[in-house]
Amino acid sequence: MSTSPATEAPAYPTLPVADVHQVLSALADPIRLEIVRRLSRAGGGPTPCAHLYDGVSKSTASHHFKTLREAGLTERSVEAGQSCQRLRVAEVEQALPGILSAVLRAADELTPPQ
Amino acid sequence: MSTSPATEAPAYPTLPVADVHQVLSALADPIRLEIVRRLSRAGGGPTPCAHLYDGVSKSTASHHFKTLREAGLTERSVEAGQSCQRLRVAEVEQALPGILSAVLRAADELTPPQ
DNA sequence: GAGCGAGTTCGATAGCCGTCAAACTTCGTC
DNA sequence: GACGAAGTTTGACGGCTATCGAACTCGCTC
Numbered sequence: 001m002s003t004s005p006a007t008e009a010p011a012y013p014t015l016p017v018a019d020v021h022q023v024l025s026a027l028a029d030p031i032r033l034e035i036v037r038r039l040s041r042a043g044g045g046p047t048p049c050a051h052l053y054d055g056v057s058k059s060t061a062s063h064h065f066k067t068l069r070e071a072g073l074t075e076r077s078v079e080a081g082q083s084c085q086r087l088r089v090a091e092v093e094q095a096l097p098g099i100l101s102a103v104l105r106a107a108d109e110l111t112p113p114q
Numbered sequence: 115m116s117t118s119p120a121t122e123a124p125a126y127p128t129l130p131v132a133d134v135h136q137v138l139s140a141l142a143d144p145i146r147l148e149i150v151r152r153l154s155r156a157g158g159g160p161t162p163c164a165h166l167y168d169g170v171s172k173s174t175a176s177h178h179f180k181t182l183r184e185a186g187l188t189e190r191s192v193e194a195g196q197s198c199q200r201l202r203v204a205e206v207e208q209a210l211p212g213i214l215s216a217v218l219r220a221a222d223e224l225t226p227p228q
Numbered sequence: 229g230a231g232c233g234a235g236t237t238c239g240a241t242a243g244c245c246g247t248c249a250a251a252c253t254t255c256g257t258c
Numbered sequence: 259g260a261c262g263a264a265g266t267t268t269g270a271c272g273g274c275t276a277t278c279g280a281a282c283t284c285g286c287t288c
Contacts, residue, residue, distance in 0.1 A: 020220040021144050028138035029276085049235070060277055062236055067275095081285055083235055096220045102212030106134040143246080163265070174247055176266055181245095195255055197265055 017072035017088070017095035026071035027103050031056060032064045036073065039087035040104050041113060046077050046084035073100075131186035131202070131209035140185035141217050145170060146178050150187065153201035154218055155227060160191050160198035187214075 017023065027033055035052045042051075053061045065085060068074045073092060074085045092100045131137065141147055149166045156165075167175045179199060182188040187206060188199045206214045 019224055020217060021142055021147065024138050024142035024217065028135055028142050030135050031276090033135065033138075056276090057278055058235065059237080059279075063276075066236090078285095081234085096216070098212055098216030099220060102210070102216050103134060103138065106210045106213060110133055145246090170246090171248055172265065173249075173267080177246075180266090192255095195264090 012069065012076045014075040014088075015070060015072050017092050018070070020096060020099075022071045023073065023092075023096060023099065026068055026073055029064070029067075031060075032068055033103070033107055035061075035064060035068065035085070036087060036100075037104060037107055037113070039074065039085060040089070042087075044087060044089055046079050046086045048079075048082050048084050050082075052085065126183065126190045128189040128202075129184060129186050131206050132184070134210060134213075136185050137187065137206075137210060137213065140182055140187055143178070143181075145174075146182055147217070147221055149175075149178060149182065149199070150201060150214075151218060151221055151227075153188065153199060154203070156201075158201060158203055160193050160200045162193070162196050162198050164196075166199065 018026075027036065031053065038052050039047055049061065049065065053064070056064075065074070065076070068085070069076060072088065072095070074087055077084050077086060089100065132140075141150065145167065152166050153161055163175065163179065167178070170178075179188070179190070182199075183190060186202065186209070188201055191198050191200060203214065
């Protein structure tokens with residue numbers, strides 16, 4: 001049944017940062033970690049989905065976006081008609097201090113950005 | 115074939131600290147993270163296997179020990195006839211600075227020790 | 229409003245992972 | 259040497275998860 005709100009849709013809810021297990025699971029997947037890296041490099045602003053992944057299908061990427069969102073690592077927004085993801089740096093840092101920055105640093109040492 | 119060294123057995127080889135993906139996967143499992151927490155609380159010394167887990171069978175625990183060892187997080191030794199595990203704090207800190215300490219801190223906030 | 233492009237959802241599938249019991253190994257002890 | 263305790267390995271099983279194509283939805287644009 002289509003509710004189709006006439007005013008505005010909050011789209012997808014932003015969830016609280018999950019516990020350490022769920023966050024580590026989310027970051028442990030190479031594709032998801034790469035998404036997080038690109039979001040981080042984008043400076044914390046909303047980034048269009050299409051810029052965040054390579055080598056997997058759209059449906060797979062969408063699944064990973066959902067996983068990251070459910071872990072509270074990202075949130076979704078819509079900018080000029082296209083779906084964007086944003087890394088919730090401050091919220092994650094507050095909930096799980098030091099983890100995100102340490103993981104991003106380690107990933108950069110493994111495979112430096114370009 | 116049993117080589118049975120007369121001098122001393124290095125038992126199981128200590129592996130290098132694995133990449134960030136494998137380490138995060140190892141730490142993402144609740145039972146393994148609890149093992150790591152107990153090893154950390156033991157002050158970096160070798161700790162008998164039996165003190166490191168509850169609620170799972172010996173074989174499952176042994177499987178988790180192996181996973182941690184393969185990620186380079188722990189190493190095995192034998193003290194007075196019983197098998198012990200040791201958390202490789204310094205090695206992990208050097209390979210992946212900040213990750214282990216941040217994860218342990220987050221775990222302590224989730225469920226404080228006793 | 230017809231068409232299009234970008235994302236998401238839906239099934240379906242294959243592989244991985246956590247779990248256990250049972251068998252085996254290796255100690256130490258009687 | 260026989261027994262027992264502590265760990266490990268093996269084999270099997272169930273559930274979770276990453277993946278894809280196809281169908282669907284939602285905004286734009288013409």
